[in-house]
Amino acid sequence: MRRAQRGDTGALNELFKELTPFVGRLCASIALDAGEDAAQETFVAIFRNLHSLREPAAFHGWVRRIAVRESVRAASGRRPVPVDPALLALSLTVPDGADAVDVNAILASLDPVQRAVLVMRELEGLSEDEMAAALGVAGGTVKSRLHRARAAFRARWSA
Numbered sequence: 001m002r003r004a005q006r007g008d009t010g011a012l013n014e015l016f017k018e019l020t021p022f023v024g025r026l027c028a029s030i031a032l033d034a035g036e037d038a039a040q041e042t043f044v045a046i047f048r049n050l051h052s053l054r055e056p057a058a059f060h061g062w063v064r065r066i067a068v069r070e071s072v073r074a075a076s077g078r079r080p081v082p083v084d085p086a087l088l089a090l091s092l093t094v095p096d097g098a099d100a101v102d103v104n105a106i107l108a109s110l111d112p113v114q115r116a117v118l119v120m121r122e123l124e125g126l127s128e129d130e131m132a133a134a135l136g137v138a139g140g141t142v143k144s145r146l147h148r149a150r151a152a153f154r155a156r157w158s159a
Contacts, residue, residue: 026119
């Protein structure tokens with residue numbers, strides 16, 4: 001981390017290799033069809049601002065926050081599209097007989113912010129405090145967004 005902050009190309013490459021699966025999965029899950037764009041913007045922001053990170057222990061949370069922000073930004077204003085089941089391997093608990101395509105289609109129909117809180121909770125297993133930090137909002141805001149996202153998911157599921 002410190003070597004990368006000093007501009008060591010080898011260390012930057014190691015960070016990129018380490019982060020690519022995590023950032024790719026997170027961006028694809030939230031931004032859907034704009035996932036690649038969101039991942040690219042995430043890496044641009046990471047490498048452009050890496051020098052400003054003071055605490056190496058906060059690195060992964062900092063990366064998560066950037067990825068979520070860029071994913072929501074990339075997905076905003078875009079119409080939901082059907083999702084390739086391979087893109088989202090969510091561990092949501094769904095009724096028997098449900099398949100990944102049904103779950104993914106419902107997730108794709110949600111607002112990007114709603115999709116983001118569901119992905120962070122169900123896929124990444126983040127706590128409400130961790131989600132609040134990633135989104136840059138208060139804990140109460142995360143609770144209400146998660147409640148609305150789950151309600152929207154359930155409503156679409158039962159429709």
